[in-house]
Amino acid sequence: MTRTAKGVIVVDDFAHNPAKIAAAVSAARTLARRIIAIYQPHGFGPTRFLKDEYIATFRQTLHDRDTLYLLPIYYAGGTANKNISSGDIVKNSVRSPLPRKRLLTAMRF
Numbered sequence: 001m002t003r004t005a006k007g008v009i010v011v012d013d014f015a016h017n018p019a020k021i022a023a024a025v026s027a028a029r030t031l032a033r034r035i036i037a038i039y040q041p042h043g044f045g046p047t048r049f050l051k052d053e054y055i056a057t058f059r060q061t062l063h064d065r066d067t068l069y070l071l072p073i074y075y076a077g078g079t080a081n082k083n084i085s086s087g088d089i090v091k092n093s094v095r096s097p098l099p100r101k102r103l104l105t106a107m108r109f
Contacts, residue, residue, distance in 0.1 A: 018057040019057075022061050025062065026061065037069070038068075038069045039070055039071065044073055044082050054089050071086060
């Protein structure tokens with residue numbers, strides 16, 4: 001954790017599954033009212049398997065004032081089926097009836 005010259009608190013955490021993401025967001029919530037999170041799913045298989053849990057975790061832990069940027073899925077090589085993307089998490093989250101207008105944003109490089 002560090003603080004920038006403008007008082008922004010930056011936390012770098014290796015929260016790599018929904019339970020750890022929830023814990024990291026909960027801890028960050030004690031430091032600031034607004035959270036801007038950047039997350040990169042690791043691996044196509046795990047992302048496909050945990051997709052619904054990711055969506056539920058982001059919905060439950062993030063508030064209207066928060067923003068989540070999802071990076072493209074980290075590919076470590078191999079013969080993974082690449083039929084899922086961070087965009088699928090965003091798309092499926094936004095289609096659901098949500099009390100907030102903006103839940104997730106996908107970053108493109």
